[in-house]
Structure formats: structure tokens, C-alpha cells
Amino acid sequence: MNELTQIILKSIALFFLVWAAVRLMGKRNMSQINPFSFISYIVIAIVATLMSINLINLATGFITLIVWAAFPIALDYLSIKSRLMHQLINGKEAVLIKHGKIMEENLMRVRMTGEDLLAQLRSKNAFNMADVEFAVMETNGTINPYFKSDKKPVTMHDLEKMSAPQAEPQTVVLDGNMLEEPLASLGLNPQWLSTELDKMGVSLENVFLGQVDSSGDLYVDFFDDAVELPQPKVKEMLYATFEKAQADLLTFNLQTEDEKAKEMYSKNYQSLEDLLNKLRPYLLH
Amino acid sequence: MTVASQVKQTLASLKGARGTLRVYSTQTREEEARSMYTDAIVVTSSIIADLENRLQTLEFEEPQYKGN
Structure with missing residues (x-):
């Protein structure tokens, strides 16, 4: 029983310790870490496990934990400070396709087969090799293709059309509750919201989601999907x-x-x- | 419908449009869009002024329809 309580207490303490260590080591997505920090995470995990089930004593465990948590942090810091260190630690990105031609030697260096390359390219929507002008493997292993200019998605710039600049929409109602902070950041107050909702003839409780777009128009979604209410068409009306x-x-x-x-x-x-x-670009989308 | 009342109608809808523009010019968050709306208010106002002038002339020419 005594041993059990010890394990419980240790596990809880280690849980928070490891959590703090991992938080300190950075905020990167698991799928984007480089192999080296992956190893650090595994070592920390294993040591923490061994410590909590009494396979190694606390002192040894702590020292190991501190070293494996501190070193990645130190290396991260160094790699931020120096470009050379960054290359040593994270490796260099490898150019896999240049001028539309696959660089076989580089492919060999990163140990990829042609099939791997094709599969990775497909996941980036590049099914046709002929469409790819350039592709690079980043240090975390993802492959990013750059398409030939005639195969790139068309933008407003390509169409020589003006598009209105737009700020991000703000969510002001969620689950029937008014969100004061986003409202305030728009320079609006709760009275504005209730006026707008009154104009539509709905009460706040019936609104699942309300968003204010860049031009200050309110878009709402109701709990009851059978309710059809006209969404703002003020701009189209103005244009007309x-x-x-x-x-x-x-x-x-x-x-x-x-x-x-x-x-x-x-x-x-x-x-x-x-x-x-x-x-036109402002009023008609 | 006389010409004067037609002009009056257009004048009214332009004034309404100017009001909407004014609302957008205050509630839009993008600086560029806001100045766009402000410019549009200026243009609309000058058209409104021109039409009002014209309306006065028209009402002078056909006083029997004044007020319609």
C-alpha cells in the first residue's frame, strides 16, 4: 500500500514536471518537429515512466530529465542565435526538383524513392510532375512544391481585378451568448447588437453564431435551421x-x-x- | 408622372444610398475601404446638389406640379 501511494504521488508530480518541461521546450506541432527533438521527447517520456514505477531512483532520473530537457532548449536558443548552428542542428532543406527536373542525388541524400516523392507531391495536389517547377524538402521532412506559372491557382491579381481589402471577421455571438470582448474590439457595444438583432426580429437566445464582417455587417446562424431569415444584402441593394x-x-x-x-x-x-x-469590388463579392 | 416627380424619386433614392454609405464609412474597419466610402459620399453629395438645383428649375417651369 505504501508503495502504491508512493507511485501515485510520484506519477502526479512527474506528470506536472514533464508537462512543464515539454511546454518549456517549445510550442511546435508534433508533426513538425525535427528527428532530434523527437528523440528528446521520447527519452523524457521513458525516463519519467521508469521513475514513476520505481525502476530507477529519483536522483538519477531527475538528472537525466534535466539534461534531456535543458539541452534541446539550449540548442534551440543557439539555433535562433546562429545560422550555422541552425544548420548543424536542424539540417538543411534539400532541393528535390529544380527547373522541373528531379534531382536524383538529392533524393538519394534524403533517402527517398521516386514513389515517396510522388506520394508527397500528390498530398500537395501536384499529381502531374510536369506541373512542378521546383520542390524542396524542408528540414522537418515536408515537401513543398512550387508550381509552374501557368499551373498556379489564379488570384485576383492575375485576373487584373480589384478586390476590397478585408479585415478578419469577429465572432460576437456563440451559443446564444454575447461575447463582450470581440464586440468591444470592434468598437461596438451590446446595444448595437440588440438593435441589429431587433432589426432581424430575433432574440439573442435563438442565435447560435453571430459574426461581424470587415464592413460591420452582422451574419447570424440560428439554432432552429428551419428559420430562414434574409442575410445582409445591404451592399448589393446599395449597388443596385x-x-x-x-x-x-x-x-x-x-x-x-x-x-x-x-x-x-x-x-x-x-x-x-x-x-x-x-x-464594385467593395459592394459585390 | 411629371419629370419633376421623377427627379424627386431619384433624388430620394440617392439620398438613401448616401445614408447607407455613411453607415459603412463609419462601421468599416479597413482604412482603405473607409476612405473609399467617404469618397463615394462626396461624389453622391455633388450629384444630389446638382439634381436639387435642377429640381428647383423644373418646379419653376411647371409650378402646377409643385409638391408632387
Whole structure:
């Protein structure tokens, strides 16, 4: 019984110790660590296990733990400070495809077969070797391809279209509860939210999720999916209003016989045209 | 519908649009978008002013329809 309590106490203490050590060693994703820190983690885990089941005594265990936790931290620090150390510790990235050609020697050096390379490329959506201009294996083993310019996903820039800059949306309602902090960070208050919800004719309790987008419009999702409520279409309406006004100006221009008025109408028709072109990326998505 | 009342209608919808623009110009978080909306308010306002002038002339020319 005494031994059991000892094991329990030790395990609990070691649990927190190992937790603290792992936290200190960094915040990287497990799948992204390099082989060396992987080994450190395993050693720490094994030593902690052996200690908690009394296979090795506490002093030996602690020393081992401290060394295996401190060294990775020290090496990480060194690799941040010096580029040379970084290369020594983490290795160097290997170029596997250059100018669309596979570098067989480099493939050999990282011990990969052609099939491994193809499988990795496929996981990055590069099914066709001919589409890949360049590929590099990072120090953590992932392979990142760079596509040939005609095979790259198209962007707004490629289409020569303007796109409105957008800030990230903020979630202001979750599970029927108002989230004060994001609201405040938008410079809005709870009254604003209740006004917006009133406008839609819903109460806060029925809202599962509410998000405010970059332009300050509120999008809501309800608990009851049978409820269909119009989502904000204010911008589309605004655009339509301007288009209608522009058409009206053209009509007036044709109807009037007054030269000065004709000129005024056509001038404003043109300035609305310019305005619509400028507003299009902002109002229509 | 007379020309004056048609102009009045357009004027009203433009004023509504200007109001919406004003709301967006205050609640949008992106600086660039905000200045875009502010510019749009200026353009809209000048069109509104022109139409108001024209409306005065029209009402002077056809006083019998004034107020419609």
C-alpha cells in the first residue's frame, strides 16, 4: 500500500514536471518537429515512466530529465542565435526538383524513392510532375512544391481585378451568448447588437453564431435551421440603387431639351459610372 | 408622372444610398475601404446638389406640379 501511494504521488508530480518541461521546450506541432527533438521527447517520456514505477531512483532520473530537457532548449536558443548552428542542428532543406527536373542525388541524400516523392507531391495536389517547377524538402521532412506559372491557382491579381481589402471577421455571438470582448474590439457595444438583432426580429437566445464582417455587417446562424431569415444584402441593394440612379440620369438626359441640364445629367452619369467601377469590388463579392 | 416627380424619386433614392454609405464609412474597419466610402459620399453629395438645383428649375417651369 505504501508503495502504491508512493507511485501515485510520484506519477502526479512527474506528470506536472514533464508537462512543464515539454511546454518549456517549445510550442511546435508534433508533426513538425525535427528527428532530434523527437528523440528528446521520447527519452523524457521513458525516463519519467521508469521513475514513476520505481525502476530507477529519483536522483538519477531527475538528472537525466534535466539534461534531456535543458539541452534541446539550449540548442534551440543557439539555433535562433546562429545560422550555422541552425544548420548543424536542424539540417538543411534539400532541393528535390529544380527547373522541373528531379534531382536524383538529392533524393538519394534524403533517402527517398521516386514513389515517396510522388506520394508527397500528390498530398500537395501536384499529381502531374510536369506541373512542378521546383520542390524542396524542408528540414522537418515536408515537401513543398512550387508550381509552374501557368499551373498556379489564379488570384485576383492575375485576373487584373480589384478586390476590397478585408479585415478578419469577429465572432460576437456563440451559443446564444454575447461575447463582450470581440464586440468591444470592434468598437461596438451590446446595444448595437440588440438593435441589429431587433432589426432581424430575433432574440439573442435563438442565435447560435453571430459574426461581424470587415464592413460591420452582422451574419447570424440560428439554432432552429428551419428559420430562414434574409442575410445582409445591404451592399448589393446599395449597388443596385446607384445603378438605378445612373439609368434615371440617362433617361432625364434624353428627355430634357435644356442644353445645360443635358450637360449636367451626362456629367453626373459619368461620375456615377466611375463611382460604380470603384465601388464594385467593395459592394459585390 | 411629371419629370419633376421623377427627379424627386431619384433624388430620394440617392439620398438613401448616401445614408447607407455613411453607415459603412463609419462601421468599416479597413482604412482603405473607409476612405473609399467617404469618397463615394462626396461624389453622391455633388450629384444630389446638382439634381436639387435642377429640381428647383423644373418646379419653376411647371409650378402646377409643385409638391408632387
